[in-house]
Amino acid sequence: MVRDLTKEQIDLIASKVMEINRKQHEAKEKQEKDIRLRNTKLLLRNYHSFKRYIARTKVDLWEDEGVSEIRDLVLNGEDLVKSIKESTQRTLVMIQHLDHALAALKFVCEQEDDNKASSKHYQVLKERFIDEKAVEDIAANHFINKRSVYKTIDAASERLSIMLFGVYGIDIKQGHF
Secondary structure (H helix, E strand, C coil): CCCCCCHHHHHHHHHHHHHHHHHHHHHHHHHHHHHHHHHHHHHHHCHHHHHHHHHHHHCCHHHCCCCHHHHHHHHHCHHHHHHHHHHHHHHHHHHHHHHHHHHHHHHHHHHCCCHHHHHHHHHHHHHHHHCCCCHHHHHHHHCCCHHHHHHHHHHHHHHHHHHHHHHHHCCCECCEC
């Protein structure tokens, strides 16, 4: 037997449902932000591997001796060739996008009022992932400890995420950036 609920009980149930919904939404947003940040860091960690891959695919390997049989096998499998070509194109586009985002981050960091702190964000990120310097060397170069290097990389990666993923890289709370 269902009993009638009072207005107060209905209001309480509604507020609890809204609270649960809000928490689920916040958890989903945090998860998406974490994924974007993780993807940004993966792109940075693999930056040079992607660059080498792209450069290598531009070399015409099909003309080398001993690969004509392999070429024929690959060319007869259209799906394989299409998949390889699309993968290479996606990698090239993503690396170009990453290069543009890095250039934008550098520009933004150099233009900000707190130029020294912002510039350090870009510089530490560049030294670690583009120049492939060791964390210890970066720490010594900037007169900070290793933990500060990692914190700076995290902060710079978050900023870079915004540039890579646009508005989806921004944590939007009730209409405010």
